[in-house]
Amino acid sequence: MTETVSRPTLEAVAARAGVSRATASRVVNGGDGVREPLVERVRRAVEELGYVPNQAARSLVTRRHDAVAVVIAEPETRVFADPFFALQLRGISKELTAHDSQLVLLLTEGRDDHARVGRYLAGGHVDGALVFSLHLDDPLPELIHGAGVPTVFGGRPGWSDGTGHAVSPVYVDSDNRGGAREAVRHLVGLGRTRVAHITGALDQTSAVDRLDGYRDVMVDADPRLVVEGDFTPAGGERAMRELLECCPDVDAVFAANDLTASGALRVLRERGRRVPEDVAVIGFDDMLPVAEQTDPPLTTVRQDIEEMGRLMARLLLRDLDRRTGKQGSGGGPSSVVLPTTLVRRVSA
Numbered sequence: 001m002t003e004t005v006s007r008p009t010l011e012a013v014a015a016r017a018g019v020s021r022a023t024a025s026r027v028v029n030g031g032d033g034v035r036e037p038l039v040e041r042v043r044r045a046v047e048e049l050g051y052v053p054n055q056a057a058r059s060l061v062t063r064r065h066d067a068v069a070v071v072i073a074e075p076e077t078r079v080f081a082d083p084f085f086a087l088q089l090r091g092i093s094k095e096l097t098a099h100d101s102q103l104v105l106l107l108t109e110g111r112d113d114h115a116r117v118g119r120y121l122a123g124g125h126v127d128g129a130l131v132f133s134l135h136l137d138d139p140l141p142e143l144i145h146g147a148g149v150p151t152v153f154g155g156r157p158g159w160s161d162g163t164g165h166a167v168s169p170v171y172v173d174s175d176n177r178g179g180a181r182e183a184v185r186h187l188v189g190l191g192r193t194r195v196a197h198i199t200g201a202l203d204q205t206s207a208v209d210r211l212d213g214y215r216d217v218m219v220d221a222d223p224r225l226v227v228e229g230d231f232t233p234a235g236g237e238r239a240m241r242e243l244l245e246c247c248p249d250v251d252a253v254f255a256a257n258d259l260t261a262s263g264a265l266r267v268l269r270e271r272g273r274r275v276p277e278d279v280a281v282i283g284f285d286d287m288l289p290v291a292e293q294t295d296p297p298l299t300t301v302r303q304d305i306e307e308m309g310r311l312m313a314r315l316l317l318r319d320l321d322r323r324t325g326k327q328g329s330g331g332g333p334s335s336v337v338l339p340t341t342l343v344r345r346v347s348a
Contacts (some may be wrong), residue, residue, distance in 0.1 A: 008049040016045035039287065043337050052222045066103040068316065069149075071131040073118055073138050075109045080230075080261065084305055085133075085202055091309025092130060099317050101127070118143030128316045129336045130154065135203045141169070150323065152316045152333065154308060158205040160237030169170065170319070171335045172311045174303035176206050176284075180213025183301050186342060188217060192252035196225040198239040198264060200256035207231070210284060214284050229260045236263025243319050244271060251279055252348070258283040258290040260301055263346070265294050280348035295309070296346035312334055 014024035014113040019038055019250055026034050027042040043104055072079050075198070079085045091106075096103050106117050122142060129144060132154025134234075145152050149276070153171040187195050197214040200207030211226070218225075224246045231237035236255060240263065243250050255261035261283030265275060273279050275296055283291060286302035294320055 005348075007068050008051045010051070010199035012049055013042065014050060014128070032035065037288065048259055055306045064196070066094055066100060067104055067106045067126045068313070069106055069117075069121060069126040069129040071106045071108070071121075071132070071140065071144075073108050073134045076107050077233075079107060083289050084257070084285060087287065087305040088132065088309040088312075091100050091306035091311075092313045094306075095310045101317070106220075111139075114139050114143060118147055121146035121149050126275050127320050128152075130312045130316060133204070134313075135201070136205075137203065142203055150191050150316060150319050152312045152319075154312055156209065158207045158208070158237050170315055170333045172308050172315065173206075173284040173336075173339070174308065174338045175304075175340050176209035177213040177216070177305065178236075179284060179301040179342075180210040180254065181216050182340070182342050183284070184214050184217040187252040187254060187280055187282060187348060190252070190276075191282055194217045194225065194247065194250045195252040195254065196227070196243050196247065197249045198227055198229045198236055198243070198255045198260050198271060200229060200231040200260070202228060204231075206258055214254055222247065229256060231257050233259050233263035233266075234259035237267050238263075239269040240264040244273075253279060255281065255283045256295075256296060258285045259335060261298055261300070261347075262290055265296075265298070269295065276346065276348050282342075282348045291343070291345065299345045299348040300343055302339055302343045308338060311338075322344075 010024055010028065013115065014021045017024060019042060023034055023038060027039050028046060039055065070089065072085060080177065091108055093103050103323070106116060107119065108114055127151065128150035130152055131140060132188045133145065134140060135153065136158055139188055151169065153169050155171060157169055184195060195218055197211065198312070199211050201207060201284055202211070226240040227242050229239045236259065243253070251253050253264055255264055261281055265281055268279055275281055283298050283300040285305065286300045287305070291298040291300050309312065315336070319333045
């Protein structure tokens, strides 16, 4: 048997601080209008007593739940296998933790999950949502709009509002097109003439932008040198085999991400193609658990994935502060596109 320990009450905090219960409540629950000396006394009493505020009461005062939904439009098998998502979640978590806000993770395995996520967001459980890895036919943007929750998206939007009109939500992205151009120019600068591209899933704007960056440089490239992948190692393997069958003289590959590049490298090694002597390879992301451990280590385009997560959370929290009238919150958030950098290793 365990003995039940009574929790300190707000009345006990008020008595310890020598203030009224109403004053203690305003301090504990984030209200305004209390003189700083009294604020310090209440905070000291809270710490001494180990008082934990009632979240429901706090929400009544602040109009905030101190919780943010992070919606990833991918099945859990993909999310937990791809380091990209871990890095972005780490950035989001660090920023939310610094502002005493909780992360609620929501994944979408199928169409039924979209409706579930929409209902949850509309139910008033969270202050806002951070959404990424959307696909062009994804119903989530419309469901989120219907839920009426403040939202920041990861990645450039490429969807409509259901009536055919483009939408302009707040988002954080990297310069995917510019990064792709830099990678392909590097390959051309090495003297490579048969430069191929293994794309990502082309129902995602990041993959489309990287393909466009490739085409900006390889204007007259053989169409067979572009093979669709899906951002996975298996997709990279499949696409690389197809490239070697249709274009055996390929001498360089720009892969849509590091995982795709890792799959392509495995196939090149199996086929006896030396990297970079016979075929130079460049990826995208610079995920260190992948890029530094491929054979050979991977030249890649670096995007700051963790910082993207931090910025998404920061923009949302700033918007929430503005909506609840918090001082110093400024105007509404603006979208951000982060620069990319080519990181040279052995593969190209």
